[in-house]
Amino acid sequence: MAASKATLKGDRTSTPQKKLNVRAIDPDSKVFFCSDGNEHYLGACFVSDALTGASSSTVDKLQSALSMNFAAGTYIQIAMLESPDVGEYIDAYLNSKPALNPILKALSRQHANLINGGVDNPLVQRSGVMLNRQRVIVTVKFPCRTDSPDDADIAATKESADRVTEALKAASLNLFQLDAVGYLVLMRILTKLWDAPRSHYDEDQLIKDQVYYPGDSINYDDPSTINFNDGAHYAKALSVKHFPQKTSLAIMNHMIGDPNGLSNQITDPYYMVLTIHYPDQVVKKDEVKQTSSIINHQVFGPTAHLIPILSYKKKGIDTLVHEIDGKGAIIVEVNFTIFLFSRDKQRLNKLSAGLQAYYTSLAFELREDRRILEALWNNLLPLNTSNEGVKNLYRFHTMAVRHACQFLPILGEWTGSGMGGAMLLLTRRGQPALVDLYESSTNYSGIIFAEAGAGKSFFTQKIAADYLAAGAKLWVIDAGRSYLKLCKMVGGEFIEFKPESDVCLNPFTHVEDLHEEMDILKATIAKMAAPEDTLNDYQLSRVEQAITSTWEKFGNAANITAVADWFINQSDDEECRRLGRQLFPFAGGQYTKWFDGENNLDMSNAFICMELSDLKGRPALQQVVLLQLISRINHDMYKAQLGERGRKKILIVDEAWEMLDDPMMAKAMVAAYRKARKEDGAVLVVTQAIGDVYASKNTEAIAANSAWQFILQQKSESIDSAIDSKQFKIEPYGAHMLKTVHTMPGKYSEIMVKRSETDWGIVRLVVDEFHNVTFSSxxxxxxxxxxxxxxxxxxxxxxxxxxxxxxxxx
Structure with missing residues (x-):
């Protein structure tokens, strides 16, 4: 690439930093001093994660924040930067995986490498989106009367900046104020997108002279494309010529790419920036009214029918005058520009053309900027806007603050539960998302919903592998041998329950606190006595009495036969004697050996898989075994909490939903959930149709006690059924998006991760061939x-x- 003409002539004033004006910072207040030699400003810079949703209340708060009485010449700039610096997410995932087990270590590293590779090659080819992270940048600049501001000037700026940011925080923008190091890192990300950002800061140099490195160059010779560092990457700028006549803030969720995540995506990094200039309100309002008079005179003139655009202008100016006269609106001048970046010039050209067409469908008219790219780039960098730029760019539109609030680029993707790093997933628009069951303020349990073929087994095995690699202890109860292979690969313990199994599940062996264990013990005895029926309140009270009396007499040596004997010995209560006789299959009959003796189940391994498929022909025994396994696991969670405090403990119950759709089973399961929460444990129940869960009062109780819901592909009618139940709560837009969740076999599975009616996000599980082979069942x-x-x-x-x-x- 040829050097710029200015460089060839040896003109040193063309060096990039000469166009920057952030000079110094007050370290205590984090207020920056900005000056180009003619104009002087004091300002502050903040960053935040994007909002994942907004309501009319959000817009009202944003409007309030931007409608303060600012000095003429004030600038507020709100931008969305999507950049490829995703290392923090990858590191968080890997740092949470200390496992030495070879297969677990390989799975973690292979997955991290695959996701990290998305920076250079799209992980979902159909969308073409490169891996990225979004951050919202907010800057405020206030005019300064001198090039030597004093403490009072800095204090006044700090107070004004705090008022703005506190108001924006009320709208859920979690703003963090940057110091000199933070600002330099941000600017270096912006100007050297694919390089690792450096945090070096020299207090003895001007801040603006530390943004670019020696040898950096920006070439503007191509009138439509910016060339960074001799072709390291390129940029194009698109600015709004016409805004939509009617819209809402929700449109900004589409401006960053179609929410469905396939077509109409911004595939490469971008910097989308809305710059708001606050002019002198008296002068500006007079200008607006004068313009209104001229347009109205033209509209009613004899040549109006020859100029159709006049009616459009009249409608716009009338709206603005109404805001001024009727609502006392604050009038601002607004510029909306998006810079697109790519390392491939041809790819950039295609992206620009496609994006213009897509934005037209959203009623935005954006044009590719030409010949003014140097001025545009330098004026729209954080804290770099100036009055001279506003005057000469001719890219600013006059509107009321209420209108400007609809175009704030603050809506983005849901990127997970935090930085715990347990699971690493991908959003539809290319961001890494970290999800950890333990990042919850209520409980850690959840339900996984997935229809056949949606990737349920694959996703659940990925959860198991990730938590095992993180050092967790896992139990899996299954009825389909889906986990046999993974269990053998990681050296886990695979326990099959067959009629001929030499396993004893005596529920009394490991009881330490009878009160704590009573709910599951009652459910167990009740299910043994009435496999096809439900005991009434009196019968349940007698069951509790029988358990208590037997425990007081035999302690941990008690068994089901002793409970049955107690019932039969109640000669004055025929109801009790009948319950004792009904316990015969488990106390003298074919199932006695399963519960008579000392509980001999060895669960010392970090990964225990318990397979119940061979008991499907004996549903009564299968349900009782399930209850006893859950009881034993609850006990082991308690013991683990005493001995290994802080270790994550997770029970996964798969292919067992039909067994749980029973009043006693559901009560026992809810009790298990509560006990798991008390011991810092988690329970994941896996099922198929979401509608079935909320159609039953029994299983609905389990769902109500689950903080997490992982919803893979579902039939629309199943979703509608769940919503009609009034128990599955999700906002209308969320319901619409849930119906778009899908699986592309061999490519990816989509999952809606839901924690509340409004706290949800859609992520993709994308894996490599190593995972495909490992998890294939x-x-x-x-x-x-x-x-x-x-x-x-x-x-x-x-x-x-x-x-x-x-x-x-x-």
């Missing part, structure tokens, strides 16, 4: 690897060998 990928494991082949080697065989056969 059918076909050759399952059978051949299980055979290798049985022969003593290392799990990682088994997966790699299978992939090599498939590759050579292709």
């Amino acid at each position: 059918k076909g050759a990928a399952r059978n051949e690897i299980l055979d290798d494991l049985d022969r003593g082949v290392d799990a990682v080697e088994a997966v790699n060998n299978y992939m090599a065989r498939q590759s050579s056969a292709a």
